[in-house]
Amino acid sequence: MTDAAITPDDARLGDAGGAPDLLSKFDALIAERQALLDTGVRDPFAIVMEKVTSPTEAIISGRRTILLGTYNYMGMTFDPDVVAAGKQALDDYGSGTTGSRVLNGTYQGHRECEEALKDFYGTSSAIVFSTGYQANLGVISTLAGKGDYIILDADSHASIYDGCWLGNAEIVRFRHNSVEDLDKRLGRLPKEAGKLVILEGVYSMLGDIAPLKEMVAVAKKHGAMILCDEAHGMGFFGEHGRGVFEEAGVSDDVDFVVGTFSKSVGTVGGFCVSNHPKFEVLRLVCRPYVFTASLPPSVVATAAASIRKLMHAGEKRAHLWKNSRRLHQGLRDLGFKLGTESAQSAIIAVIFPDQETAVGMWQALLELGLYVNMARPPATPAGMYLLRCSLCAEHSDAQVGEILAMFEQAGRAIGCI
Ligand SMILES: Cc1ncc(COP(=O)(O)O)c(C=O)c1O
Secondary structure: OOHHHOOHHHHHHHOOOOOOOHHHHHHHHHHHHHHHHHOOOOOOOOOOOOEEEEOOEEEEOOEEEEEOOOOOOOOHHHOHHHHHHHHHHHHHHOOOOOOEOOOOOOOHHHHHHHHHHHHHHOOOEEEEEOOHHHHHHHHHHHHOOOOOEEEEEOOOOHHHHHHHHHOOOEEEEEOOOOHHHHHHHHHOOOOOOOEEEEEEOEEOOOOEEOOHHHHHHHHHHOOOEEEEEOOOOOOOOOOOOOOHHHHOOOOOOOOEEEEEOOOOOOOOOEEEEEOOOOHHHHHHHOHHHHOOEOOOHHHHHHHHHHHHHHOOOHHHHHHHHHHHHHHHHHHHHHOOEEOOOOOOOOEEEEEEOOHHHHHHHHHHHHHHOEEOEEEOOOOOHHHOEEEEEEOOOOOOHHHHHHHHHHHHHHHHHHOOO
């Protein structure tokens, strides 16, 4: 039986010996999904890339499809130097490390990747994790312990929330991007308590950026340490591509920067960089660093090669801004409702009134040859249904034109513009 065919009735089959079926709590979700599939739409969460031909195109259901949902902002996945570095590492070091970083899992390539990060960020320390998700889990749960406070934006990424839940600190949320609310909530906390304020450069659902200059000033006023997640800012923002915090001019006041290799860097992995003199102790005490296998040698080799190239990617950054502004303006002119007033990042969220319209539009675009990501609650703020478009520095002017034409055709067919 395929999972698409699971019904609430099937889910009850596991109910043996009177004990409750632990999966029955998902019955409503299973029923909602089935009702959607019964209308004849494709499952937005079950798409297969049959072949990926470039950073911007793939074959889906046998059809050439423009990719407008990846986080391949800088288009590094097919960079010849990056690919060559990965192939060489496979030949030289094999397919995996089969060990934790603190045991047999630190290879020369992990060190070189951390050196590349230190050079990229200009910091004294860099620690590589197996994903960005684990970097947040590890760093947040290790830094803020019992009796400490974590103050985070209400729209924070799931990995930030999960990092809070893995630790023992008190959690305080402030209203999304509200400097006043951050100030108010910090002001209510005990003066002598340890405090970690967590911010993101770019918020990935709507593509809006944080007012980091003001927020960092407020956090410092209250004596808090600051962690900034630059998952979606790295590569694109700031003179050296370090992220929104660099562009905001607050590099000296941000204590920890978390990031990922799964977006601009174009591979997989996560990291945290810092100038704190005691930062390296995390290698001994951070459970999501210690109790998991390290990244394969080919992955850290591709990451290091990519990071070093991103240091000199000014032209790519300029083209990505051009693409982002053109798509934002074009979609606005067509009459779509967008998540931000102007293009604040390479993410452009197109908002729909309900799930049915969003899925209908998503499918119509796919049939025309355009892949975008469908996002829905609980991932989205305020229960929105949206199509999240993310541009790539390698999208050509012609492709952006095609994308706009497909949005126009699909929007008219669905009747939402
Ligand atoms: C803000 C933010 N932080 C962390 C992550 C986790 O990154 P990774 O894909 O490396 O686990 C993501 C991924 O989407 C993200 O958007």
